[in-house]
Amino acid sequence: MANGTHKWVWALLPALLAAGAAAQAQQYDRYRDDGYNDGPVRCESIKGRTQQCPIEGRARLVRQLSGTQCIEGDNWGQARNGVWVTRGCRAEFVAEGRRPSHGNGNGWGNNGGGWGNGGRGQVISCDSNDNRMRRCNVSIRREARLIRQTSRSACVEGRTWGWNRDGVWVNGGCRAEFEIR
Incomplete structure (x- = not known):
């Protein structure tokens, strides 16, 4: 048998x-x-070492692979020609600028839109406490961008945070600071 x-x-x-x-x-x-020309790029920090991975356009974290939370600006970020990860962050990224713009102000497909040109927009904090949806009302003329995640829960645009002309929303425990333009 x-x-x-x-x-x-x-x-x-x-x-x-x-x-x-x-x-x-x-x-x-x-x-x-969904309109991306390329699939995700896997970038992994093995044994806590810093790793840089090539990606064209602004990197957007789409799937965390590690038990270590990947927090933008802390253990992952945008590099000149790609994305970097460190201290155990392992994730998949897509190039934000490779997605066609829908023109509806939802923040997708904006290829940077002048970020990092020295002029900062208004910075706000928006926190999803107890994994609840929260809307932070603020007038947005051009764009909103996550600049610093403050939660252990992943903040992924389109999934746990987003924006429209009337403000930023967060959900699922995402807490972060956003630059508004």
Whole structure:
């Protein structure tokens, strides 16, 4: 009986591996379907070491892989020609500027929009306490950008934070400082 079970497991193993690969491919294809030209770039800090990974455009964290929280400006950030991670942050990133703009002020696809040109906009804090949705009302003329995450919970634009012309919203425990323009 045990020998028959082993044959069954070995016969089923290729199908299981193919299903896992298909699920992984679906995950990557989702970003292409959403308008990104390239799939995510995996960047990993192994043994706490700093790693830099090439990516064209402003990096957006789309999936955290590590048990260590990846906090922008703390253990990951934008580099000249890519993204850097350190102190155990392992995540997948996409290039924000590679996504076509929808023109609806939701912050997606803005390729930087003049960030880092020396002129700062208004900085506000917005906190999701007890994982509850919170709206921070502020007039936004051009854009909002996360500049410093203060929570252990990941702040991922479009998932746990976003914006429109009337302000910034946060959810799922995301707490951060945002630059408003």
